[in-house]
Amino acid sequence: MHIIQEAAFIVVLAVAGYLFSKKARQIYRNIMLGRPEALTDEPEKRWRNLLLLAFGQKKMFRNPLVAVLHFIVYAGFIIINLEVLEILLDGILGKHRLFAEPLGGFYTFLINSFELLAAGVLIACSIFLVRRNIVKVKRLNSKDLTGWPKSDANYILITEIVLMSLFLTMNAADTLLQQRGYSHYGEAVTGNFWVSSILQPLFAGFSSGALEGLERTCWWLHILGILAFLNYLPYSKHLHIVLAFPNAYFARLKPMGRMKNMPDIQKEVLYAMQPELAPTEPAEPHRFGARDVMDLSWKNVLDAYSCTECGRCTAACPANITGKKLSPRKIMMDTRDRAEEIGENINKNGQFTDDGKSLVRDYITEEELRACTTCNACVQECPVSISPLDIILQLRRYLVMEESSAPAEWNGMFSNIENNFAPWKFSPDDRDKWVTEN
Template sequence: MHLVQQLLFVIAFAAAVYLFTRKAREIRRNILLGRDVQPYDNPAQRWRNVLLLAFGQKKMFRNPLVAVLHFFVYAGFLIINIEILEIILDGVFGTHRLFAPLLDGLYPVLIGCFEILAVLVLSGCAIFLVRRNFLKLKRFIGHDLDGWPRSDANYILITEIVLMVLFLTMNTADLVLQSRGADHYVAAGPFWISGMLTPILSGLSDGSLVALERGCWWLHILGVLAFLNYLPYSKHLHIILAFPNAYYADLRPKGKMENMPAIQKEVQSMLNPEQATNDTAVEGIPKFGAKDIQDLTWKNLLDAYSCTECGRCTAACPANITGKKLSPRKIMMDTRDRAEEIGRVINKQGTFQEDGKALLRDYISEEELRACTTCNACVQECPVSINPLHIILQLRRHLVMEESSAPAEWNMMFSNIENNMAPWKFAPDDRDQWATGN
């Protein structure tokens, strides 16, 4: 019987790892569809961002209560899953609490800490469920979350609650069996939380307790494996991608926009032909801006897959606050959806062939792009270092410079800048006359 269980466990574990790895490779391929960019400067600052922003969740602490609860859920869930190593080894070798005799008196302390974290995770998830579904915070009821995105968040919270309940129930049944000297249940307790719950199960027979403990053990590990394979399809992929995304974040001042060096060289060559050399000659001027995800950078696509859909960017967006259509959160969700769509085409055909769609217009409208004030509020607010503005600017650059599509007011400003080197319709020589009263 034990051999059959070991075999079933190995099959389930191998299948889960294979499926997760296959999907992870697809996501990596989708991200690398973007243009190359090399954000590798200043590694010390980048590692500091990883520690403070990704792991320490520094930006979350602007709202201390929510930040503490989120940290309990995030860190607690990760730390508790250290015990998964023991469960995996128990499943493979057919043992029970393999580390208990090895760690001796330290083992119940570790399990006790895990149980406290489990209670914190359970409590935090329950509060977040109420907060998300009953308090009706504006950023949680936006139409860009209609359908799957809203359900996704609830599924994850409910799953984490179930996993924590299974973990505590398993330990409680185990403790009762330990106290009765049941076979294979070595004395490893007492555990801090489940030790207080043993009276609830003390009336059950040994057979019922074994069935309960084994059932919770299997459901817990199968739930974790299912959760592992749910992550790549969920916004909760940020549990993994927040760390590389924080590392590769743009370290330039937020007000600094990206120029196109090749175009700058071309303009310089036109203005000063005598200074043009082979070194400054432009070879293969790239297209202006971006129309589809292949025109964005891989960091833009990593941003899209790292998005937590928390809505802090949209809540801070002045365009959105004043009722305009722009939602930075939707920009990121649309970018990820388009990358996934292209990925499915590649999976089916082996390579991508034009499907008559593009990120611009089919997913993100001109109205959304033109509403952006480039204030960088969305970039400042994002807890995982995502930059929706960079995508907006690249799409808008394509509209203006590739399609000559801009509102009349913009075209007037462009003309003034070209002719007068300023947005205003005044000759440079006359610009300071306001100071003289003329």
């Protein structure tokens, strides 16, 4: 019987690992569809960002209560995975509580710590469900977060609650069986654990056979749930659990107010002013700005996949606050959706085949792009160093530079800058006249 369970577990583990690695490779390929961008300078600052923003969740603590609850869920997810390691080894080797004997009393301390975290996760996830579905926090229930994205968060929270409940129930049944010296359970005497011992009276009347069935059922459902969660992760906003770390490390370190110049435009201006510097061979034409995901940088696409969909960017956006269609959160979600669509196209055809669509217009409208004030509020608020503004600027540059699509007010300003070297319709010679008028 044990051999059958071990074989079944190994098969399930292998299938789950294969499916996750396959999807992970596809996501990596989709991210690398973007243009190259060098982001490896100043490694000390980058490691500091990773520790403070990803591990320490520094920006979350602007709202201390929510930050503490989120940190409990985050810590529970990371730390309880140490307990999952034991479950995996038990399943592969056919053992029971493999680490109990070598770790001794420290093992009991670890499981007690895990149980306290599990209880914290149960409480925190319950509060988050209430905030989303009963209190209806505005940024979690806005019109740009409907359908699957809204349901996704609820599914994850419910899954966390179920997994933690299974873990505590498994421990309660296990320790009761230890006390009875039943079968192999009596060989790993750990004593009662702090939280699961509270549940023991619920199962004290069970027969030993029923308790074993309960413990095994919880064990299997717990590990199968974790493997299912692992494969659900790449399709969910909770992929940020993994990608927040590289995204924080590769964050742009320049001041937020400094916009990147377009080297191709700078060269065009230089060659116009100094024709002798122009190359004799005509250069391959480059696209100005970005029309689709392939025109963005790989960091922009990584940003999109790292988005937590928390809505802090949209809640802080002055354009959105005043009723404009722009939502920085939607910009990131649309970019990720388009990258996924391109990835599916590649999976189907072996390489990308033009589908007649693009990120501009098919996903993100001109109205959204023009509403942006470039104030950087979205960048400032993002807890994982995402920059919706960088994507907006590149898409907007494409519209202006490639399609000459700009509001009349913008075109007037561009013309004035070109002719008068300033946004206003005054000759440079007349610019100082206001000083002498009075």
